[in-house]
Amino acid sequence: MATRGALRRTYTWIASHTPWSAWAWRNTTFSAAAIPPALPLVLGCVLAVAGPGHSPVPLLLVALFCPLLTALQRSRFRSLLDLDIPPVVREHRWTTVRGLTERLRSESTWRQYGYHLVVSPLAATGAALLVLLWAGSAAAASVYAWAWMLPVEEMLAVPGLHYQYDGITVLGGLLLIAAPWAAATLTRLDAVAAAALLGPNRARELQRRVEDLAESRAGVLDAADLERRRIERDLHDGAQQRLVSLAMNLGIARATLPGLPPEAKAVIDEAHREAKEAIEELNNLVRGLHPAVLEDRGLDAALSGIAARAPLPVELAVDIAERPGPTIEAVAYFVVSEALANVAKHARADRCSVRIGRVAGARGDLLRVVVTDDGVGGADPAGGTGLVGLRKRVGSVDGTIMINSPVGGPTIVTVELPCGL
The missing domain is CATH 1.10.287 (Helix Hairpins)
Structure with missing residues (x-):
């Protein structure tokens, strides 16, 4: 049964990639459709170079109609290839001065010019060669079907013509088999170039989405x-x-x-x-x-209360010249509270120290929280000691947490939180 299924899949794959398959003709039609949009560009370049006075007017007209050509190319990809290339969003209409200035300064406009002036003519040239390949291979493969139309005298004058027809037929069949793959290669190259040049800049779009997500997360x-x-x-x-x-x-x-x-x-x-x-x-x-004293008097006063209620001596040192944002203060308070609770429950420590200060980091000022105890060590985030919740709370504000807890102690928990939130 497995062998029969493999044979069926092989037959299906071969049938879907034959010269008369829908896959072959879709790619061929798509490639051939690249010829009409490229004709104005080729004509403009020819007139600019070989026309009277070498006038740049044709090229300027082509540049003026670049948005129309871009829309035609997007329509070609969407209707023939089911590939949707999103348009570049502009703040102003192109009919206004600000809109024209925005387009001239935008790198997406120059990427579109690069596609129309470089990729589109190359794609049209490849499409023309592809059409010739289809026509030539079909003519060669069917040489016996139309050879009778040649004059009889010329056929008799060529010795071994019958064997030449055999070679031409075989060559034509091989080229017919290769033509769909040539069309698929052209389609793939054109699609990759169009996605990179006609649409919005993916890196900038990703950066914008990251900024939007960061802003929305801060709001949440x-x-x-x-x-x-x-x-x-x-x-x-x-x-x-x-x-x-x-x-x-x-x-x-x-x-x-x-x-x-x-x-x-x-x-x-x-x-x-x-x-x-x-x-x-x-x-x-x-x-x-959220203790009221944290909002009214800041971390120093709020953490002093936690340290006073702890079942072991806690040395607290808070050195913050400027208070961070309320979200960061709340996370820092939770970190110290949970860390002291873990020390009291699991560490069997005699004393503990908490040090908080602002330090400079690569992404701006950071609020560093260091909790140290002289307990037995061996703290494992997977052991259900509250460190998993601590890591999640710190990660919610893009903070980092490092836990150094060798067996035998001491345990050092270092948390860095961005002060910008």
Whole structure:
């Protein structure tokens, strides 16, 4: 069955690449269609060189009608080859002075001139040779079909003419087999040149798309940061205040109602304890979202609170002459908070240090965060220790993170964040 399938695929491939296949005639038709657009260019060059006075007017007319020729070539590629070459987007119409100036200064205009003045004549020449190849090979392969029209006297005067006809027929058959591949080669070369010269500059388009994506991503990050701040304010001003009020009322009830049964006192004590635990958990949640002190007083004050609440001594040094953007501050706060949490949970360290400062980088100023502990080391991002989330948060702002944690310690986490965001 496998052999039969391979034979079927081989037969299908051969049938689709024969001289009478649709593939061969599509490429031939496409190549032949390159001749009419090139005629004005060839005629203009001939008149400019061999005409009276060697006037450059014909070439100027060709340059004036370059947009029309470009539209014709795009139509040829789209209708005959299903290849869509996008047009170059212009800010102004060509009928205005600014539009003409924009086109003359644009490198895409000169690339189009290069296609029309160089590639188009070459493609037309190749197409003419291709048509001659088809005609000559067809005539040679069918020599026995039309040789009878030659005068009998001339045929008898040439010795061995029969054997010559055999060679001509074989040569014509070989050229017929080669003609579709010649047409395919011309089509491929023309398509590559047109995509590079008639359309927009791919490198600049890619650069523009990267800039647009970077701008949109910055907008998404800012929106997410604003949403975290809104949630923090709502929790702080709403749910947290109600829990504080509830805890106060329960405390007052416990102190002012001494005659309650022991069961009721136990319920009030339990509710008061759970309310205080809920307030503490909500405080931690609010600080994890976006602490208000970070927005009001910056990284130094916000990280001082984290260092004070850490279960081990933390040496904090923040040297920032100018505050970075709010998004970068939020990421740096998250990095230090998560790193200290990892140290407390996994490192078994006696002390830790956090150093933050601005340094110059190839892409501008960077905010460098270095967290060092004297723990057991061996931190592995694949081990589920929170380093994966740390790497994702840093990568969301095009930052870099390096983790040096040999077994036995110490562990050094270095994060660099672009201050431009």
